[in-house]
Amino acid sequence: MSLQHFLTLNDLPQATLQDLINRAIELKALTKQGVIYEPLKNKSLAMIFSKSSTRTRVSFETGMRQLGGGALVLTPNDTQIGRGEPIEDTAKVISSMTDGIMIRTDSHAKVETLANNSSVPVINGLTDDYHPCQLLADLQTLQELRGRIQGATIAWVGDGNNVCHSFMNAARIFDFQLNIATPIGFEPRTDLLEINSSNVTLVTSACDAVNRADVVVTDTWASMGQENEKDGRVQAFDGYCVDDALMSKANKDALFMHCLPAYRGMEVTASVIDGPQSVVFQEAENRLHAQKALLEHLLA
Ligand code: CP
Ligand code: NVA
Numbered sequence: 001m002s003l004q005h006f007l008t009l010n011d012l013p014q015a016t017l018q019d020l021i022n023r024a025i026e027l028k029a030l031t032k033q034g035v036i037y038e039p040l041k042n043k044s045l046a047m048i049f050s051k052s053s054t055r056t057r058v059s060f061e062t063g064m065r066q067l068g069g070g071a072l073v074l075t076p077n078d079t080q081i082g083r084g085e086p087i088e089d090t091a092k093v094i095s096s097m098t099d100g101i102m103i104r105t106d107s108h109a110k111v112e113t114l115a116n117n118s119s120v121p122v123i124n125g126l127t128d129d130y131h132p133c134q135l136l137a138d139l140q141t142l143q144e145l146r147g148r149i150q151g152a153t154i155a156w157v158g159d160g161n162n163v164c165h166s167f168m169n170a171a172r173i174f175d176f177q178l179n180i181a182t183p184i185g186f187e188p189r190t191d192l193l194e195i196n197s198s199n200v201t202l203v204t205s206a207c208d209a210v211n212r213a214d215v216v217v218t219d220t221w222a223s224m225g226q227e228n229e230k231d232g233r234v235q236a237f238d239g240y241c242v243d244d245a246l247m248s249k250a251n252k253d254a255l256f257m258h259c260l261p262a263y264r265g266m267e268v269t270a271s272v273i274d275g276p277q278s279v280v281f282q283e284a285e286n287r288l289h290a291q292k293a294l295l296e297h298l299l300a
Contacts, residue, residue: 004298005115005122007108009132009169016297017136017173021149023293024140024286031066031289038068039300043099045071047125048081048114050105051224055260056125056133059287060102063295069099091117100299106225121298123291128162128225129189134259135166136290139174141283142215145255152176155213155250157206158240158267159233160188163219163259168192171199181209183236206240213250217257218242218267234266243269247277255279 005011012020030037045064049057057073064071074094076082081090087110094101095118103111104125115122124132142149153176156164160182168188171178178200180188187193193202203209210216221237222230247254256268256278264270273280 003119003121005118006132006294006298007111007115007122007124008130009135009166009173011132014173017139020136020290020293020297021140021143023296024136024290025144027292027296028286028289031292037066039296040064040067040069040099043067043069043299044097045069045100045102045295045299046074046094046098047071048074048079048094048101048103048105049125050076050081050103051126053104053125055284055287056102056104059291060125060295063288063292067292067295069299071102072098087113088117090114091122092119094118095120100295123294123298126162128223129165130169131163131166131259132169133287133291133294134163135170136294137283137286138167138217138257138259139170140286140290141257141279142255144282144286145279146214149174149176152214153212154178154215154217155206155209156180156217157209157242157246158182158218158237159186159221159223161219161223163217164188165192167217168196168200172196175199177201179203179209179211179213181206181240183240186233186236206242206246207249210246210250210254213254215255215257216242216247216250219259220261220263221267237267241265241267241269242272244271244275247272253277257283260284 061071091114100121102123102125108127108129181203221233258280
């Protein structure tokens with residue numbers, strides 16, 4: 001089998017993605033029953049973090065350990081990456097000693113270069129453009145709570161960012177409707193709107209997006225790397241906070257999702273994220289289970 005990477009959801013066929021979600025649910029149950037399952041004994045995952053992380057780091061490190069292997073954290077500051085060693089050389093060296101590489105960085109092109117020079121699978125743990133691992137966990141959560149993903153109506157309210165882009169790919173692949181409401185100037189990438197146009201609609205009003213939605217999703221207004229834009233963004237996103245009034249326009253039993261970290265009082269009110277419709281901590285926990293399924297598929 002040729003080397004398989006996971007840089008975006010498009011890297012795997014829909015049937016394989018669905019298998020991963022089903023497997024994640026099985027692995028979750030096994031873990032909760034205390035079953036020891038170690039298909040990755042003696043295997044190691046190198047994790048390159050050029051940006052901060054709580055969930056991605058803890059879930060990959062714990063996931064590798066539960067599967068019998070181990071993970072090592074590499075940051076630019078304490079590796080030669082920070083001193084300018086080319087990505088190509090870094091990929092060849094790390095992949096000669098490990099069984100997989102997870103990378104979180106800014107430019108998606110860097111991750112592609114890493115994958116093109118790696119002899120082991122490369123997993124995208126977030127770039128400025130995509131966050132596919134988050135979608136595996138979110139789709140697992142939706143399947144657990146609603147039984148199916150296909151046919152749902154999901155409203156994305158806020159920034160047309162990396163997580164939004166992965167939701168757009170997921171909408172086409174899993175055939176759900178995604179209504180996106182962003183302020184003008186903060187829309188998702190035009191090429192992704194075109195490619196995913198069968199399942200994605202862009203609207204300007206948050207109310208229009210959530211009308212009859214089964215799920216309402218948002219994310220921070222200022223992603224990592226956009227810290228300097230924060231004040232301007234707070235003004236630009238006025239009217240895009242997911243609050244109780246907005247949630248009341250969605251279906252009565254609509255779920256609220258957020259990849260976390262969240263900023264209460266900005267993109268979402270505390271009453272919504274800490275309220276009964278919120279499933280954010282189930283999503284967070286599912287990062288562990290979904291990525292274990294992914295690691296088993298790519299590395300075992
Ligand atoms: N959702 C997510 O990726 O969280 P972290 O930034 O904490 O990894
Ligand atoms: N859009 C956010 C997601 C964090 C998990 C960011 O890129 O910072």
